[in-house]
Amino acid sequence: MPPASARRRWLPLAIAAATLAAAALVLVLVMGMDRTPVTPAAAPASPVATPTATPTPTPSETGAPVDATSYDVSGLPAAEVYSVIPALPVDADPGAALPGLLATPASAAIPVFAAPGEAPVAQLPQAQTYGGTTVPVVERQTNWVRVLVSGRQGTPPGGNPAQLSGWLRASDVTLTEDATRVDVSLSARTVSIVTPAGTETIATDFGWGAAATPTPLGRTFIMHTAVVPSFGYTRGHPLVYLGVQSPTLAGFSGASVAVTAFHYHDAHSGAISNGCLRLDAAAIDRLAQLPLGTPVVVTG
Template identity: 55%
Template structure:
C-alpha cells in the first residue's frame, strides 16, 4: 500500500546499454515483425488543437464526479505502469468503441498515482518519462477532480486472464493537459485506415496486413504510445514503427520476451491476415501515422 508523503516521486534509474538492449528486444512480436523501441529516437511532438466536448459523467455520480483526493503518495512505493506492467488491479476498457474527449494528459511531476477506483488507494504510478513511451495518454472521461485514461500494460496475460486495453483514473492536480484532434480509425473487414480530423476523413490505406486467426489484431480503442525508427530491422526499410498501447489477445509474449505489443509498421508483405497481430502498411501510410502526436486515439474494428 502507498504511504502518504509530499509530492509524487518515482526514482528513475538510467539503464546501461546492456539493459536497454534487453528491454528493446522485449518489444518484438516476432523478429521480422515487432522490433524494439530505440531509446535514442525522437518522440513525436504533442499536438495542441481545439478540444472536443468532454464526456458527460455517469448519472450515478454527482455532476462534478468523484470527490477530490488530496492525499500525498510516495511514487517509489507504487508499481510503475509501463508497457511491461501486468497489474491485476487495473480494469480493462468496458466501452472499447466509446468516444474520446479530445484531451491527453502527461504526469506533471516524475510520476502520477494511478487509481483503479477514485474512492480507493492508488494501484500504480504513471511515469512522466520512460524509454518505451506510454507517458502521454488519452482521456476517455473528464470530471472536476479526476480523469479516466487509457494506459499501457495489461491486467493479465492471455493465458491467465483478459489482456485487453487497460484503463485507470488520474487526479487532475497530478497531470498536465493537452488537446488533440486526430483519431485513427482502422476497419479490418473493409481493409481501410483513416485519419479523422474535425470530421474530415483522410484515407491513408485501402489495404494492409493484419493478424492471423491464431494471433489476431486486437480490436477496440487504444492509442499511439511511441514512434521510432529501428534501422537494425531491415524489413521496415528504414521507416518508423508506430507502437500502440494494446497488446496481443493470444500471446503472453514472444521469442522469450514478456510483451506482445501491437504496432503499425512497413512491410513488403502487407495484404491479408498474415501477421502476429501488427498492422502492416505501405510507405505513405506509415509516414502519415508517424507524424501524429503521442497519445493519439486509435480505434480498430473487425
C-alpha cells in the same frame, strides 16, 4: 415775444408737462424691462436606472469528489509496456466516444487509481523508455480523468491482456485538447486519420492479424514511435507502437511482451501477421507524424 405776464403763466405748465413726459418715459422703460422673456428652468433629468448584474452561475461538479491526499508512489508499479498490474481494470467501454483530450503527468510520477476514492495501485511516470506517458482521456469529471495506459492486467492464455485503463486526478496532469484519432477498419481494409477538419484515408488495404494471432479490437493509443534498424522488414521506416498487446501471445520473438504496432512490410495485405498492422511506406510515414497519445480505434 409774449408779454411777461403770459410767460409767467406758460412756464409752470411747461414744467408740469416735462415732468409728466419724464414720468411716462420711466414707466415705459420699467414696463419694457418687465416684459423681457424669462427662459424657463430646465426640467430635472430623469434618473437612469442601473441594471442589476446577473450573477455568473457556479458550475456544478461532476463525478467523484476531490482527493487532496499526498501519496508516496515510489513503491508502486509503473504503468508501462512490461508491467502486469492485476489491480487495474481493462477498458470497459471501448466503443464510447472520446472527449478529445490528452493527459501528461505534471510531475515526475503521479498516482494511478483503479477507481476514484480508493488507494492508488500504480504510478504514471513523466518519462519512460518506451513512451506511454502521454495518454488519451476516455472519460472526464471535474476532479478526475479516466485514461488508457500501457501494460496488461494479465497475460494469455489465463489472464486478460486487453487495453488497460486507470483514473488520474485532474490536478496531477496537464490536459491538451487534441481530437485527432486513427480509425482502423479490418472489414473495410481502411486506415484513416480523423480530425475536426475531416477524414484522411491513408490506406485502402493493409495486413492484419491471422486467425491464431488476431489484431486486438477496441481503442488503444500511440505509445511509442521509433526506427529500429535491426528490424530489416521495416526497410528503415518507423514502427508506431500501440498501448495494447496480443490477445493470444504472452510474448513474441524472445521478449516477454507482444506489443501491437503499425509498421512497414513488403507483404501488407490481408490476415497475415502476428497481430501487427502492416502498411505501405507512405501510410506508415504519415502515422509516424502523429503525437504520442493519439487514440487508435480498431474495429472488425
